[in-house]
Structures are given as C-alpha cells and as structure tokens.
Amino acid sequence: MGHPLVVNAVELLRRPGTRKRVEARCSAAEVGIDDPRIEAGADLDVDVELESLTDGIVVVGGIRVPWVGTCRRCLRPAAGTAEFTVDELYQPTPTDPDAFVLVGDQLDLRPMVREAALLDAPANPLCRPDCAGLCPTCGIDRNEGSCSCAAPPADDRWQALEGLRGRLPDRE
Numbered sequence: 001m002g003h004p005l006v007v008n009a010v011e012l013l014r015r016p017g018t019r020k021r022v023e024a025r026c027s028a029a030e031v032g033i034d035d036p037r038i039e040a041g042a043d044l045d046v047d048v049e050l051e052s053l054t055d056g057i058v059v060v061g062g063i064r065v066p067w068v069g070t071c072r073r074c075l076r077p078a079a080g081t082a083e084f085t086v087d088e089l090y091q092p093t094p095t096d097p098d099a100f101v102l103v104g105d106q107l108d109l110r111p112m113v114r115e116a117a118l119l120d121a122p123a124n125p126l127c128r129p130d131c132a133g134l135c136p137t138c139g140i141d142r143n144e145g146s147c148s149c150a151a152p153p154a155d156d157r158w159q160a161l162e163g164l165r166g167r168l169p170d171r172e
C-alpha cells in the first residue's frame, strides 16, 4: 500500500478541472522532517484539495503541525500547534520556478508538507502569548512572582538626540 500523501493523479491528469480531496494524518518522520522543533512522532494533519489545470495540479488547503521549543521570554519548555494554509503547484515539466515536480502519475505531497512545516513552525516561540518573561536584573520568572528591581534606567543621551532630531531641518 502506498503512502497516504502519495496521490494517484491519473484521473486528474486525464481531465483538467478534476478535483480530489486528500485528508491524511502522518508522523513527521514519515514526511522526512528532521528538525528539533518538530518531534519525529508528532502527528501532522493534512487536508488539501487537488485540482488539475492544463499544465499542472494546484494543491490548496491546510496543514497542522505540533511543535516544541523553548519560550524566548521565560526559557521554559513551550509547545503548540502551527496551522497554516498552502497554495502550491505541481507540474510534470515545471515552467513555474516555485512549482514542485510531478513525477509520472504519482503526486507526492511529502516535499510540500515538509517545506511548509519547516517554514511555519515558530523559530522563537512563546509558552503563551502573554508570557511575562524573566526579570533582566534578578532573573525571577515574572509569571510566578514579582521582584522589586527597578526598571532599567533610560539612557538620556539618546533621548536628547531624539529631541534634537525633531528640531533640525532635514538636509537632502
């Protein structure tokens, strides 16, 4: 049995305008993802529709990818699910530089899913949108407690410059 993300495109290629829905769940490893942000056993959900044109097959739909990482503010483990849409083109003989190559009559969605997942998994995640982060002075986790450190002093030389900038005439 073939992989659920390798689609028989015989019917699509025969008649332009033919549509086919592909819904599949597969692991990151099956798609060939090797990235610290996406665990090998993580389940990716793919729900796309294929539609054939005269010179290729358009793939439109959505993909969900669970990711893991370290919160950029509090440095604790963070995890979530990235959901994104795809709109890609497969061509037997690519004329579009961004098109994926359609080899024979088997359309392999895996390279597209892999590329999209790596592009859309967050590089600098947050554990939650309103994470308060660590105090830069004492290092306390502000999500769990507060400290009495003063806010870092503003540098007045820069403020003076900012003030000047508004008053000087623009010179071209």
Ligand SMILES: [Zn+2]
Pocket (backbone or CB within 6 Å): 071, 072, 073, 074, 075, 076, 126, 127, 128, 131, 132, 133
């Ligand atoms: Zn955090």
Ligand SMILES: [Zn+2]
Pocket (backbone or CB within 6 Å): 135, 136, 137, 138, 139, 140, 147, 148, 149
């Ligand atoms: Zn502090």
